[in-house]
Amino acid sequence: MIYVTRPSPEGEMLTQLFNQAKVPAQHLPFFNISQGHDLLNLQEQLNQLLPNDIVIVVSPQVTHVINTYLSNLILPANLRYYAIGKKSAQLFSQFTTAKVNYPNIENSEGLLTKLQQEPVQHHTILILCGNSGRQLLAQTLTNRKAKVKSIACYCRKPIHYPPNILSSNMEKQIIIIITSLEHLIQLELYSNLEHKTRATLVVTSQRIFAKAKQFKWQKILLVNSANNQKLFEAVTVNYGMTK
Structure with a gap:
C-alpha cells in the first residue's frame, strides 16, 4: 500500500495515477488547505x-x-x-x-x-x-x-486521524510519500519504531531526507521533485511496480 500525504487536489491526482496502474494507493492528507x-x-x-x-x-x-x-x-x-x-x-x-x-x-x-x-x-x-x-x-x-x-x-490546517491509522497496515509493504517538512512532522504523530524500520519514505528534498534520518527512518528514497508524474515514475520503477 502506498500512502500519499500531500493535500488536495494534487494528492488525489497522484493517488489516481497509482490506482490506474493497478498499484494500491490511498490518499491520506495531513492538511486541509x-x-x-x-x-x-x-x-x-x-x-x-x-x-x-x-x-x-x-x-x-x-x-x-x-x-x-x-x-x-x-x-x-x-x-x-x-x-x-x-x-x-x-x-x-x-x-x-x-x-x-x-x-x-x-x-x-x-x-x-x-x-x-x-x-x-x-x-x-x-x-x-x-x-x-x-x-x-x-x-x-x-x-x-x-x-x-x-x-x-x-x-x-492539520487533519487529525486515530493514532493507529498506519499501524493496522504494517503487515503490508508500505510506502509513504512526503512532500514537505510539515508533512514529515505530522507523520511523527502516527509513526512508531516498526514503521521506521519496515516502511519506506519517499521524500522530495535533501532537507526532508536529512530530517527523516534524524527521526530514525531507515528506508528513504530521495526524489528531487514533487511533480506527481516524477514521483509516480520513481516509485513504480524503484520498487518494481511496472509491468
Missing part, C-alpha cells in the same frame, strides 16, 4: 513591485487558492516569475503572459541554484507560500541582500 491571511492583500503587494522584482510560487496550492478566492488577480508583466516546479509554473502561467521559470531540480534547493545566476540584491522578492514553510528560500535570499516578503496565500 484554506485561504491564507495575506491573500486579499496580494494584488496590493504586486502593484508595489518595481520592474525586475521577483515573484516566487512555492506550490500548486497557490494557484488553487487564487482561482477560488481571487480570480480577478492581475499580474504585472515587467516582473520576474519563478516557481518551485513545473506544475506550479504551468498553473501560475494562466495569470500572466510573462514566462514563469522553474529549475531542473524541482525543490527549494534547485530554485536557489537557478537564482544564483540572477541579480537579487536590493530587489523585492515576494514568496507566495503557505502559513509556514520555505524558510530556506527566504533566509538565503535575504542573505543575498534581497528584500524578501513571504505572502501567506494559503493556510494549512
